[in-house]
Each structure stands twice: as C-alpha cells, then as structure tokens.
Amino acid sequence: MTAESSNPKTGIMAALRQPSAAFHKDQLAALGQWLLAHLLPPVVVLTGLMGLWEILCSMPGAMLPAPSQVVQETWELIVLPFYNYGGNDVGMGWQVLASLERVAYGYSMAVVVGVSLGVLIGKSTWAMRGLDPIFQVLRTVPPLAWLPISLAAFQSSNPSAIFVIFITAIWPIIINTSVGIRNIPDDYQNVARVLRLNPYENFTRIMLPSAAPYIFSGLRIGIGLSWLAIVAAEMLIGGVGIGFFIWDAWNASMLSDIVLALIYVGLVGYFLDQVVGFIGRRVTRGTSA
Incomplete structure (x- = not known):
C-alpha cells in the first residue's frame, strides 16, 4: 500500500479531481466542435477568397491592389x-x-x-x-x-x-x-x-x-x-x-x-x-x- 492510497485526505482530493478533469475535457470537446462548425467555414472561405484576390491582382496589368499591397501601403x-x-x-x-x-x-x-x-x-x-x-x-x-x-x-x-x-x-x-x-x-x-x-x-x-x-x-x-x-x-x-x-x-x-x-x-x-x-x-x- 502506497503512502498516497493510505492517506484518506489524498484519496478524497484525487477523487474530486477526476470529475473536474472529465468536465473540462467535455468543455474542450464542445468548444472544438463549435469552432469547427462556426469558425472554420468562414476562415476557409475567406482564405480562399484572399488567395484568389492576391493571384488575380498580382498579374501584369491588374488595376486593383493585391491584399499584400493594401497592407503594405496602409x-x-x-x-x-x-x-x-x-x-x-x-x-x-x-x-x-x-x-x-x-x-x-x-x-x-x-x-x-x-x-x-x-x-x-x-x-x-x-x-x-x-x-x-x-x-x-x-x-x-x-x-x-x-x-x-x-x-x-x-x-x-x-x-x-x-x-x-x-x-x-x-x-x-x-x-x-x-x-x-x-x-x-x-x-x-x-x-x-x-x-x-x-x-x-x-x-x-x-x-x-x-x-x-x-x-x-x-x-x-x-x-x-x-x-x-x-x-x-x-x-x-x-x-x-x-x-x-x-x-x-x-x-x-x-x-x-x-x-x-x-x-x-x-x-x-x-x-x-x-x-x-x-x-x-x-x-x-x-x-x-
């Protein structure tokens, strides 16, 4: 029998920590699902549009500034x-x-x-x-x-x-x-x-x-x-x-x-x-x- 298992106080604290850890794990899982469902789609679409904008406006003869140029000039x-x-x-x-x-x-x-x-x-x-x-x-x-x-x-x-x-x-x-x-x-x-x-x-x-x-x-x-x-x-x-x-x-x-x-x-x-x-x-x- 270890010292930790023989100490009633230590055993109680360990038992209390287990539900809390599980609760935080569920919270993190829910947060991850929310981010995937709500944040990831607009980020992906915005990244694609910005990339397309950068390519089109970096071509010779383009009249509008590319995103990199906008950031640099402003x-x-x-x-x-x-x-x-x-x-x-x-x-x-x-x-x-x-x-x-x-x-x-x-x-x-x-x-x-x-x-x-x-x-x-x-x-x-x-x-x-x-x-x-x-x-x-x-x-x-x-x-x-x-x-x-x-x-x-x-x-x-x-x-x-x-x-x-x-x-x-x-x-x-x-x-x-x-x-x-x-x-x-x-x-x-x-x-x-x-x-x-x-x-x-x-x-x-x-x-x-x-x-x-x-x-x-x-x-x-x-x-x-x-x-x-x-x-x-x-x-x-x-x-x-x-x-x-x-x-x-x-x-x-x-x-x-x-x-x-x-x-x-x-x-x-x-x-x-x-x-x-x-x-x-x-x-x-x-x-x-």
Whole structure:
C-alpha cells in the first residue's frame, strides 16, 4: 500500500479531481466542435477568397491592389487608427467615430418618431388610411435625393447628413411597428380591459411587449440603412467621416486606402447589426430576428 492510497485526505482530493478533469475535457470537446462548425467555414472561405484576390491582382496589368499591397501601403492607418495631424488629416478611427456620431443622432430620432407613428397607424384606422399612402410614396425616394433639400433647409452639412439618416431609417421602423401593433391578439386587449389598464399601462405592458419582435426587425433594418446612408452622404458633404475619407482617397488615387476603408465600413456595419439584434433578442426573449 502506497503512502498516497493510505492517506484518506489524498484519496478524497484525487477523487474530486477526476470529475473536474472529465468536465473540462467535455468543455474542450464542445468548444472544438463549435469552432469547427462556426469558425472554420468562414476562415476557409475567406482564405480562399484572399488567395484568389492576391493571384488575380498580382498579374501584369491588374488595376486593383493585391491584399499584400493594401497592407503594405496602409500599414500606418492600420496600426495608428487614432492619429491626429490637424484638420481633416486624422486616423481611420476618428473617421469612423465621426460617422457613428451622425448615425447615433439620426437613428435615435428615427426610432422615437418611427415607433410613435407606427403605433399611431397601427391603432387608428383613420391614421393608417391617411398616412400610409404618403409614407409608401416617400419611402421609395432614394436617400441621397433628400440631401439637396436638407442642405437648402439647414444650410449646414452636419445636420443635413443627420436628416438623411433620419429619413432613411424611419420607414422600416414605421412599417414594422404598425404591422406589429395591428397583429396584437384581441385576447391581449380584452385582458387590458378587464384589468382596467390606463393608456400608459396598456402601451407599456400590452402593446410594446407584443409588438417588440416586429419593432426590432424594423430597428435592425433601419440601422443597416442608416450606415449605408451616412457613408454615401459624407462623400458629398465633405468634412470628417468615413464616406468623405473614401472620396478623398479616390481623388488622390489611393486605392489601397479605399480598400481598407471598405473593410472598416463592412465590419462596423456588421457590428451595429449584431448589437441591435442582440438587444432585440434580450428584450423579446429570442423571438425577434
């Protein structure tokens, strides 16, 4: 009999370690399966696309830069995203933050006004018949078509860009909110009458929770449209912003800077979509998209 087996304390500790080791082993196995199922496919596809891009753009006569050339020519922008040399000569991080600030203002106003109008249209047949045809016409106007009107009205580029974001994001919010309000089951309204809920309690306890999946679907569409609109608007209004950076790089024939900016645009747009989607799933307990 060994000293370890004769010591009761040592035997107990060894017994406790065995389940823990098995548990960690199962955790590692589950993590490995998740990585294989979710991370490996996009990595493989992205590696293949990058390799194809490198081959095609390294050929003689290629007009676009290869990935290796992009990294080489934009290395300072990658490693120093928040440099500031004065004026509009600032890093990519400041450009993105300037665009996000405009999006935050315009999108927030679109959420407040869009949800309010959506509730009104969803609850009132008269409002739906009066406002819905107008909204259906206005929502088909391209976002940049509003820019000259907003510039004439505000006489300034920054509020004009915010208005373009607002007018772009508001339509899916209105439409989805009104659909959600109209689809509230009658039983819910009957419960509100039985409980004698006042209008505020009916709105917060019955209407909003029931229509939340529809509302957040509209919010998710709206944030994507907002990011698309600000990038396009900034190309025309100038100043600091990722859209202006892309247009300025085009005028300077710096294609590698444009490629890097497009990568930033895509990553930020994906991040915004995931944030709104995450909030929607938490609020609706997984019933929203």
